[in-house]
Amino acid sequence: MTFKQMFTSSVGKKLIMGFTGIFLVLFLVVHAGLNACIWAMDGGVMFNRAGHFMGSNVVPRILEVGLFFFIFLHIIQGYMLTLQNRSKRAVGYAVNYSKGSKWYSRSMAILGTILLMFFVIHWKHFWVPSRITGVEEIKLPNGVEVHNLYAVMQETFQNIWVVVFYVVSCISLAYHLAHGFQSAFKTIGVHNKRYHAMISCIGYGFAIIIPLAFAMMPISFYLHWVN
Amino acid sequence: MAHNNLNLKLKVWRQKNANTTGAFVKYDVNDISDEMSFLEMLDVLNEKLIVTGEEPIAFDHDCREGICGMCSLYIDGKPHGPWEANTTCQLHMRAFKDGDTITIEPWRSNAFPIVKDLTVDRGAFDRIIQAGGYVSVNTGNAVDGNSLPINKDNADASFAAAMCIGCGACVAACKNSSAMLFLSAKVSHLALLPQGEPERKSRVLNMVAQMDKEGFGSCTNTGACEAACPKEISIANIARLNKEYLRAGLTAE
Numbered sequence: 001m002t003f004k005q006m007f008t009s010s011v012g013k014k015l016i017m018g019f020t021g022i023f024l025v026l027f028l029v030v031h032a033g034l035n036a037c038i039w040a041m042d043g044g045v046m047f048n049r050a051g052h053f054m055g056s057n058v059v060p061r062i063l064e065v066g067l068f069f070f071i072f073l074h075i076i077q078g079y080m081l082t083l084q085n086r087s088k089r090a091v092g093y094a095v096n097y098s099k100g101s102k103w104y105s106r107s108m109a110i111l112g113t114i115l116l117m118f119f120v121i122h123w124k125h126f127w128v129p130s131r132i133t134g135v136e137e138i139k140l141p142n143g144v145e146v147h148n149l150y151a152v153m154q155e156t157f158q159n160i161w162v163v164v165f166y167v168v169s170c171i172s173l174a175y176h177l178a179h180g181f182q183s184a185f186k187t188i189g190v191h192n193k194r195y196h197a198m199i200s201c202i203g204y205g206f207a208i209i210i211p212l213a214f215a216m217m218p219i220s221f222y223l224h225w226v227n
Numbered sequence: 228m229a230h231n232n233l234n235l236k237l238k239v240w241r242q243k244n245a246n247t248t249g250a251f252v253k254y255d256v257n258d259i260s261d262e263m264s265f266l267e268m269l270d271v272l273n274e275k276l277i278v279t280g281e282e283p284i285a286f287d288h289d290c291r292e293g294i295c296g297m298c299s300l301y302i303d304g305k306p307h308g309p310w311e312a313n314t315t316c317q318l319h320m321r322a323f324k325d326g327d328t329i330t331i332e333p334w335r336s337n338a339f340p341i342v343k344d345l346t347v348d349r350g351a352f353d354r355i356i357q358a359g360g361y362v363s364v365n366t367g368n369a370v371d372g373n374s375l376p377i378n379k380d381n382a383d384a385s386f387a388a389a390m391c392i393g394c395g396a397c398v399a400a401c402k403n404s405s406a407m408l409f410l411s412a413k414v415s416h417l418a419l420l421p422q423g424e425p426e427r428k429s430r431v432l433n434m435v436a437q438m439d440k441e442g443f444g445s446c447t448n449t450g451a452c453e454a455a456c457p458k459e460i461s462i463a464n465i466a467r468l469n470k471e472y473l474r475a476g477l478t479a480e
C-alpha cells in the first residue's frame with residue numbers, strides 16, 4: 001500500500017479532512033487569542049504589537065504557508081468528498097430521512113461555502129492591505145513602526161453590512177464546528193467512549209465560545225465599545 | 228388487548244427490473260389486523276394481487292424473526308420503519324393508525340442495484356466480507372476455548388459488533404450511501420479478539436478497498452446509520468475502523 005492509495009480511499013479522504021480540520025481549529029485559537037488584544041482598551045497598541053510580531057517573525061510566516069496549504073486542501077477535499085458522496089445515490093428517496101441526524105451535520109459543505117465566501121472578503125479586508133497594498137504605519141510607544149491594522153478594523157467595521165456579514169459567517173462557523181470538532185476526532189480514530197464524551201463536550205463549548213468571540217469584534221467596533 | 232382492524236393506503240415503488248425506470252403505485256389495503264407484521268400485511272396485498280392477475284410485489288425476507296438481515300424496505304422515510312432498533316419483519320401494524328398512507332421504497336444506493344420492485348442486490352456486502360471478514364484457521368480439532376483468555380470488555384464489545392446482520396439499513400439511511408457502519412462492525416468484531424490478530428492489518432485494508440470498489444460513499448459522521456440500525460451498532464465502531472485503517476496503512480510495507 002502506498003501513501004497515495006492510503007489517503008485517496010474513502011477512509012483516507014476523511015483522514016485528510018480530519019487532520020486539516022483539527023489544524024484549522026488550532027489556527028482559530030491563535031487567531032482569536034491575538035485579536036482579543038483589541039479589548040485591551042489601549043487604543044490598539046497591544047493589538048498592533050501582536051500583529052507586528054505575527055507579520056515580522058519567521059515562525060508565524062512559515063506557519064502561514066502551511067495554513068494556506070491546509071485551508072485549500074480542506075476546501076478542495078471537502079467539495080470533492082461532497083460531490084462524490086452525492087453521486088453514490090443516483091435515484092433519491094421520495095421521503096427523506098432527516099430524523100437520525102442533525103441538519104448541520106448534513107450541511108457541512110453549505111456552511112463551508114459561507115466560510116469560503118467569508119475568507120475571500122476577509123482576506124480582501126485585512127490580508128491584502130497588510131501584505132500587498134500596504135497599510136498606514138503607526139509608531140508604538142517603544143518607537144517601533146508597525147502597520148496600523150487596528151485602524152483598518154475600526155474603519156472596516158463602521159459599515160453595518162460588513163458587520164452583519166461577519167456575524168452570519170460566525171454563526172456558520174459555529175455550526176460547522178458543532179459537527180466538525182467532534183467528528184474530526186472520530187475520523188482520526190478516537191473511539192474510546194470516555195474520551196469521546198469529553199471531546200464532544202469541549203467541541204460544543206469551542207463551537208460557541210470561539211465564534212462568539214469573533215462575532216463580538218466587529219460588533220465592538222461598530223458600537224464603539226472599543227475606540 | 229383491544230384488537231383493531233386498519234384500512235390503509237400504500238404507495239409502493241414498482242420496478243420491473245434493473246433496466247427499467249420504476250414508479251410509485253397506490254394500493255388500498257383493508258381490514259388489516261394491527262397484530263399482523265408489516266410483511267404479513269404485504270403478503271395479504273400480494274394474495275389479492277395474485278387473484279386479480281396482477282404481478283405481486285417483490286420484497287426480500289427470510290427468517291421473519293429479526294435475525295437474518297434479509298428484510299429491508301424504506302418505510303415512510305426510515306429504513307425498517309418507524310420503530311427504533313427493529314427490523315421490518317418485526318415491525319407490527321400497531322405502529323400505524325387507521326387511514327394512514329404508508330410510502331414504501333427500496334434501499335437507494337448505486338451499490339445496491341434494484342433487482343425488482345423493493346428487492347435490491349446486496350451482493351456488495353458479501354464481496355466486502357469475502358475480502359477479509361474472516362479468520363484463517365487450520366481444520367482439525369477445535370482448541371479448548373479456555374486456552375485463550377479474552378478480556379471481558381473486549382469480548383462484549385466484539386459481540387456487540389458481531390450483532391450486525393448485514394441488512395444494509397445503514398447504507399440506506401446515510402446521505403453519502405456509506406457502508407462504514409457495516410464495515411466497521413465487521414472489522415471491529417475481529418479486531419477485538421485474539422483470533423483476529425494475525426490478519427488484522429490486511430483485513431481492514433482489503434475490506435476498505437473492496438468497499439470503495441463497490442461504490443459506497445465516505446462517512447461524514449452524521450449518525451443517521453446508527454439511528455436506523457436494527458442492531459444498535461454504535462458509530463464508535465467507525466472511529467475504531469478509522470484507527471485500524473490508519474494504523475495498518477502507516478505500518479504496511
Ligand code: HEM
Pocket residue numbers: 014017018019021022024025028074075077078079081082105108109111112113115116176177179180181183184185187188446447448
Ligand atoms: C476556519 C475554517 C474551518 C474550520 C475550523 C473547519 C473545520 C472542520 C472540521 C473540524 C471538520 C470535520 C472533519 C472530520 O469530520 O473529519 C470539517 C469538515 C468539513 N469542512 Fe471544514 N472547516 C473550515 C472551513 C471550511 C471551508 C471553507 C469549507 C469549504 C467548503 C469546509 C468544508 C468542509 C466539509 C465539506 C467538511 C466535511 C464534512 C464532514 O466530514 O462531515 N470547511 N471542517
Ligand code: SF4
Pocket residue numbers: 390391392393394395396397398408409412452455456457458459460
Ligand atoms: S450495521 Fe446495522 S444497519 Fe448496517 S448492516 Fe449491520 S445491522 Fe444492518
Ligand code: FES
Pocket residue numbers: 287288289290291292293294295296297298314315316317
Ligand atoms: S426477515 Fe430475517 S431479519 Fe427480517
